[in-house]
Amino acid sequence: MSSKKMITLKSSDGRIFEVExxxxxESQTIKHMIEDGYGNSVIPxxxxxxxxxxxxxxxxxxxxxxxxxxxxxxxxxxxxxxDVxxxxxxxxxxxDVxxxxxxLPxxxxxxxxxxxxxxxxxxxxxxxxxxxxxxLIVASNYLNIKRLMDLSAQAIADMMKDKTVEEIRKIxxxxxxxxxxxxxxxxxxxxxxxx
Amino acid sequence: xxxxxxxxxxxxxxHRKRRRNxxxxxxxxxxxxxxxxxxxxxxxxxxxxVAEEEEGEEEVxxxxxxxxxxxxxxxPLGNLYFIPNLRNCRDTGLGNLQxxxxxxxxxxLGLLGGTHLGILSTVSKSFYVFCNHEPIWRNLxxxxxxxxxxxxxxxxxxxxxTFSPSFSLxxxxxxxxxxxxxxxxxxxxxxxxxxxxxKPEWLERDNIQRRRGISVDDFVKNFEEPNKPVLLEGxxxxxxxxxxxxxxxxxxxxxxxxxxxxxxxMKLDDFFMYSEQAKEExxxxxxxxxxxxxxxxxxxxxxxxxxxxxxxxGILGNERPDYRWIIVGxxxxxxxxxxxxxxxSAWNAVIRGSxxxxxxxPDVVPPGVHPSPDGAEVASPVSITEWFMNFYEETKQWKKRxxxxxxxxxxxxxxxxxxxxxxxxxxxSIAITQNFVSRRNLLNVLDFIQRPNAKxxxxxxxxxxxxxDNFKAAIETSFPGTIAxxxxxxxxxxxxxxxxxxxxxxxxxxGGAFKFSF
Numbered sequence: 001m002s003s004k005k006m007i008t009l010k011s012s013d014g015r016i017f018e019v020e021x022x023x024x025x026e027s028q029t030i031k032h033m034i035e036d037g038y039g040n041s042v043i044p045x046x047x048x049x050x051x052x053x054x055x056x057x058x059x060x061x062x063x064x065x066x067x068x069x070x071x072x073x074x075x076x077x078x079x080x081x082x083d084v085x086x087x088x089x090x091x092x093x094x095x096d097v098x099x100x101x102x103x104l105p106x107x108x109x110x111x112x113x114x115x116x117x118x119x120x121x122x123x124x125x126x127x128x129x130x131x132x133x134x135x136l137i138v139a140s141n142y143l144n145i146k147r148l149m150d151l152s153a154q155a156i157a158d159m160m161k162d163k164t165v166e167e168i169r170k171i172x173x174x175x176x177x178x179x180x181x182x183x184x185x186x187x188x189x190x191x192x193x194x195x
Numbered sequence: 196x197x198x199x200x201x202x203x204x205x206x207x208x209x210h211r212k213r214r215r216n217x218x219x220x221x222x223x224x225x226x227x228x229x230x231x232x233x234x235x236x237x238x239x240x241x242x243x244x245v246a247e248e249e250e251g252e253e254e255v256x257x258x259x260x261x262x263x264x265x266x267x268x269x270x271p272l273g274n275l276y277f278i279p280n281l282r283n284c285r286d287t288g289l290g291n292l293q294x295x296x297x298x299x300x301x302x303x304l305g306l307l308g309g310t311h312l313g314i315l316s317t318v319s320k321s322f323y324v325f326c327n328h329e330p331i332w333r334n335l336x337x338x339x340x341x342x343x344x345x346x347x348x349x350x351x352x353x354x355x356x357t358f359s360p361s362f363s364l365x366x367x368x369x370x371x372x373x374x375x376x377x378x379x380x381x382x383x384x385x386x387x388x389x390x391x392x393x394k395p396e397w398l399e400r401d402n403i404q405r406r407r408g409i410s411v412d413d414f415v416k417n418f419e420e421p422n423k424p425v426l427l428e429g430x431x432x433x434x435x436x437x438x439x440x441x442x443x444x445x446x447x448x449x450x451x452x453x454x455x456x457x458x459x460x461m462k463l464d465d466f467f468m469y470s471e472q473a474k475e476e477x478x479x480x481x482x483x484x485x486x487x488x489x490x491x492x493x494x495x496x497x498x499x500x501x502x503x504x505x506x507x508x509g510i511l512g513n514e515r516p517d518y519r520w521i522i523v524g525x526x527x528x529x530x531x532x533x534x535x536x537x538x539x540s541a542w543n544a545v546i547r548g549s550x551x552x553x554x555x556x557p558d559v560v561p562p563g564v565h566p567s568p569d570g571a572e573v574a575s576p577v578s579i580t581e582w583f584m585n586f587y588e589e590t591k592q593w594k595k596r597x598x599x600x601x602x603x604x605x606x607x608x609x610x611x612x613x614x615x616x617x618x619x620x621x622x623x624s625i626a627i628t629q630n631f632v633s634r635r636n637l638l639n640v641l642d643f644i645q646r647p648n649a650k651x652x653x654x655x656x657x658x659x660x661x662x663x664d665n666f667k668a669a670i671e672t673s674f675p676g677t678i679a680x681x682x683x684x685x686x687x688x689x690x691x692x693x694x695x696x697x698x699x700x701x702x703x704x705x706g707g708a709f710k711f712s713f
Contacts, residue, residue, distance in 0.1 A: 130291060131291065134291060134292065134294060134295065137295065137299060138294055138295060138296075138299070141296065141298075141299055149302075153299070153302050153303045153306060154306055156292075156303050157303050157304075157306035157307055160303075160307060160311060160315060161307065161311055162311075163314075164314075165314060165317050165318050168315065168318050169290070169318060169319070172289070172290035172291050172292055173290040173291050174287075174288060174289065174290035174318060174319050174322075175287060175288070175290075175319070176318075176319060177284060177287060177288055177319050177320050177321075178317075178319070178320065182372055183317065185372060186316060186317050186323060186372055187317050189316075189371075189372075190313040190314065190316050190317055191362070192313060192355055192358070192359040192362040192363075193309070193310040193311075193312070193313020193314050193316075194310075194313070194314065195359065195362075
């Protein structure tokens with residue numbers, strides 16, 4: 001119940017991350033593990049490197065904070081006081097975690113951003129090199145974080161739009177495995193798309 | 196029977212395995228190959244041996260709807276190991292994307308428009324195969340053109356024909372490249388489910404009670420009150436629908452009327468054009484709750500069998516939830532496991548064709564099916580064929596076996612409230628179904644529609660939040676004292692048996708879905 005409960009995650013390369021339960025539960029995979037009773041020990045994530053897990057925690061932390069913000073703004077006045085109390089507790093928790101010298105990505109802007117800026121924040125977040133993007137989509141699929149899966153899928157889809165075939169092959173490092181005859185046959189078949 | 200798509204207890208988007216449809220190209224090759232499928236120890240992976248067809252050679256395992264190799268057929272991953280040193284062109288053709296799962300690749304491609312996909316098809320063999328995945332084109336057609344399309348052999352062809360009619364007219368047969376070295380379990384499974392015939396042993400078990408000409412009292416005492424399914428014969432003998440309704444009649448009567456088909460509305464003509472050609476894992480299914488309003492003649496083609504005439508929601512008049520549907524679907528269409536909403540009971544009359552039914556009682560969650568704790572969402576295998584392939588066998592060892600039957604033209608099945616059921620059209624079928632509330636399930640219904648999350652669970656009506664209060668008030672007005680009487684009878688029963696209420700028991704079962712034993 002308390003938002004102070006921390007969950008310990010371990011990446012494939014052995015790095016340890018301590019995150020708030022609410023943040024960890026952005027991942028349905030981790031949420032189910034917690035529900036099954038594994039929340040009190042280290043949760044290993046052998047499919048996710050430390051580098052990517054760091055970014056994912058950053059994403060989840062941001063979105064949890066934004067949701068808290070929204071909730072706070074839409075509750076009855078009588079409840080606001082408690083929420084504010086809760087919110088003012090969070091920085092302390094962060095510091096505690098820092099003192100324990102485990103890694104926790106802290107985005108100073110996270111606490112101040114308006115919900116309407118979240119799309120911009122997301123766009124900046126996903127503006128990374130392709131290989132990081134691919135690792136993010138694979139990891140968010142494994143961890144089952146829908147918002148991040150959707151964000152990265154859309155980003156990759158956007159990379160494919162309005163490009164020539166040659167450009168796509170270059171971007172994704174794809175060998176053309178058609179014979180010239182095959183390629184001509186297929187281009188003919190799809191010439192409607194080139195109009 | 197309820198729409199699989201818009202109502203309560205739907206399959207949620209978090210499918211265990213997200214499968215989309217596939218369909219075979221129409222072109223044939225001179226060299227035809229039969230596909231042999233043998234089960235491995237793991238229930239969901241199949242190793243396939245591809246062999247040249249010889250006269251008199253027997254198929255092992257499954258029979259497929261056609262024997263012809265799809266020109267760019269996908270092979271399951273296991274086949275890769277039969278051939279030493281062969282690379283999977285799936286991976287080489289995806290480049291840096293090869294680490295993504297097939298599902299992720301398809302999710303990404305599903306975000307693109309038709310022209311993007313057309314261009315991507317020419318990037319590599321792998322992209323060619325992925326971009327020809329029929330479900331993607333089905334989504335594009337339905338999203339972009341709603342029901343305004345003429346099915347043209349495949350969803351991709353249909354899209355192109357609608358998007359670029361001049362292009363389509365200048366081609367006679369769509370050409371297809373033969374891609375031989377593409378291996379993927381996901382895409383193979385999808386193709387397999389789209390092309391598999393029902394195995395005879397899946398149709399063997401028929402353990403439902405059958406009755407003909409019983410009295411209403413008999414029915415209520417032996418089936419409705421104890422909440423047991425039954426198949427009733429002879430109820431439709433006088434129906435105009437039973438005598439006259441077939442595809443030709445319907446086309447003549449209302450071919451240009453739009454009916455509700457999944458997410459879109461389609462002219463009946465156009466729907467039949469689709470259903471005659473389509474071969475998919477999950478064919479589109481026509482399910483319309485306004486058919487009487489749209490075509491009054493259809494309403495007079497049938498009458499409610501005498502057993503089901505007590506229909507208490509009727510007192511709400513126009514405010515009542517949706518309650519009657521005409522159902523038209525090709526062989527292979529159907530509804531996967533669900534419980535009908537609002538705790539209503541149902542009857543389903545097959546006018547043409549035949550349906551395979553599998554039913555589980557309310558406290559037994561079918562294998563492979565995972566309802567959320569509140570019952571609002573259900574995750575299950577995407578296709579019915581897949582359920583049969585992977586989960587049907589399990590039920591043979593269970594103590595609480597499902598009730599199964601094949602319901603043929605002229606027969607009416609009674610589906611008691613709360614029962615899980617799956618329906619599969621073995622042939623092109625036309626049916627009528629209605630849901631109802633009688634005094635036997637009135638308390639269950641009231642209980643159900645007053646639940647705190649009623650607005651998520653209650654379906655088929657605009658005013659979900661007030662349905663309970665409105666209905667209860669209406670009952671008290673029209674049938675004063677009924678509710679109190681039923682409640683005291685129920686309290687007596689509970690005191691005697693010391694059992695939880697109906698929905699308490701069912702909820703417990705759902706919440707602890709893994710409690711059942713093998």
